[in-house]
Amino acid sequence: MPSASALTFEPPAVLRQLLARADVGFDGARPWDMRVRNSRLYRRLLTQWSLGAGEAYVEGDWDCDRLDMLFERLLRAELDRTAPAIARLQLLAESLRQRLFNRQSVARAHQVGERHYDVGNDVFEAMLDSRMIYSCAYWAQAQDLEQAQAHKLDMICRKLELQPGETLLDIGCGWGGLARFAAERFGVTVTGVTISHEQLALARERCAGLPVTLLLQDYRSLTGRFDKIVSVGMFEHVGLKNYGVYFDTARRLLAPEGLFLLHSIGVDRRAPHTDPWIERYIFPNGKLPSPGELSDALEGRFIIEDWHNFGPDYDRTLMCWAERFEAAWPRLAARYDEAFRRMFRYYLLSCAGFFRSRQGQLWQLVLSLPQRRGTYRSVRPGAPV
Numbered sequence: 001m002p003s004a005s006a007l008t009f010e011p012p013a014v015l016r017q018l019l020a021r022a023d024v025g026f027d028g029a030r031p032w033d034m035r036v037r038n039s040r041l042y043r044r045l046l047t048q049w050s051l052g053a054g055e056a057y058v059e060g061d062w063d064c065d066r067l068d069m070l071f072e073r074l075l076r077a078e079l080d081r082t083a084p085a086i087a088r089l090q091l092l093a094e095s096l097r098q099r100l101f102n103r104q105s106v107a108r109a110h111q112v113g114e115r116h117y118d119v120g121n122d123v124f125e126a127m128l129d130s131r132m133i134y135s136c137a138y139w140a141q142a143q144d145l146e147q148a149q150a151h152k153l154d155m156i157c158r159k160l161e162l163q164p165g166e167t168l169l170d171i172g173c174g175w176g177g178l179a180r181f182a183a184e185r186f187g188v189t190v191t192g193v194t195i196s197h198e199q200l201a202l203a204r205e206r207c208a209g210l211p212v213t214l215l216l217q218d219y220r221s222l223t224g225r226f227d228k229i230v231s232v233g234m235f236e237h238v239g240l241k242n243y244g245v246y247f248d249t250a251r252r253l254l255a256p257e258g259l260f261l262l263h264s265i266g267v268d269r270r271a272p273h274t275d276p277w278i279e280r281y282i283f284p285n286g287k288l289p290s291p292g293e294l295s296d297a298l299e300g301r302f303i304i305e306d307w308h309n310f311g312p313d314y315d316r317t318l319m320c321w322a323e324r325f326e327a328a329w330p331r332l333a334a335r336y337d338e339a340f341r342r343m344f345r346y347y348l349l350s351c352a353g354f355f356r357s358r359q360g361q362l363w364q365l366v367l368s369l370p371q372r373r374g375t376y377r378s379v380r381p382g383a384p385v
Helices: 004-009 013-020 041-047 051-057 067-076 086-102 111-117 121-127 145-159 177-186 199-205 238-254 278-280 291-298 312-332 338-356
Strands: 167-171 189-194 214-215 226-232 252-269 303-309 360-368
Touching: 004 013, 013 041, 013 145, 013 291, 041 051, 051 278, 067 312, 067 338, 121 312, 145 177, 145 252, 145 312, 167 177, 177 199, 177 214, 189 199, 199 214, 199 252, 226 238, 238 252, 238 291, 252 291, 278 338, 291 360, 312 338, 312 360
Parallel strands: 167 189, 167 226, 189 214, 226 252
Antiparallel strands: 252 360, 303 360
């Protein structure tokens, strides 16, 4: 371990060697190199690794011209799974917490709504498309974000085989974009639930006059029976200990001949913990499923009719969001400080690198009950809406 005085002047050898594995350097001229503004960064990396890097960036201890390119390199080299010895103790403690405690219990479910989704509708209105769809767009034949999100919504509705007069449950309805789209274009009656007060208020405003009922409610307390169920970008908040309860709830609510579409971020392999910085500052209590964890939870509960992966589309989606966020900053700056700007930039661009590295996946699964009759035909559209 380098002495405290060494940490003051130059990067410790262990950090230089680790970053060299990803072809990343300190104070280099390449757009993905880290430019050090305060030498305390080195100590934070040695002791906290990912968490220290994120906090140090938000506080201005380092900069990088292309955070997305930096994170693509770090993750392709699997440096997120390699940490200095001191930092490994913290990662081990985090892994144990996730294994021992249900961090997505009913009592804690509201935390992500309060910390992230309630941050301010103005941020999300500026960053997202006009429907405020806060999930991966579908870019097969789209020219811009607006079109890509419309294509994604249309694909979801067609995968669900929505028919006029059917009932649709939207678990994690966000700002109501999918609920409104399905009600207007496919003639269905929608019930949506969210745990965010800010989302609910705007979603109700946007869906006024349509056969759409929106509730502030945890999914575990839902009752009734629905022809179709959809959940987009919500499963990431369910937590491994609750996968059984989640799918049992969906099975209880779904009509025997119905379909359930699950849209979720995933990871390429089982991960013992969530990224500590994302967990603390963006999505508290989050957990991304691996293919094995997801299939284990589905076995005996649902038939997997279709499993569609378009993870690279999330890279492009996040880069669009980041560009729109930066363009809107002059009008957002009156309400949010520079630390918030750096936090959101770090979040969006590090996630773009995550998907570009291929560690991050984006899945749409179409699920049915074992008693459903007939053959399901997969949908892979790209036609304009």
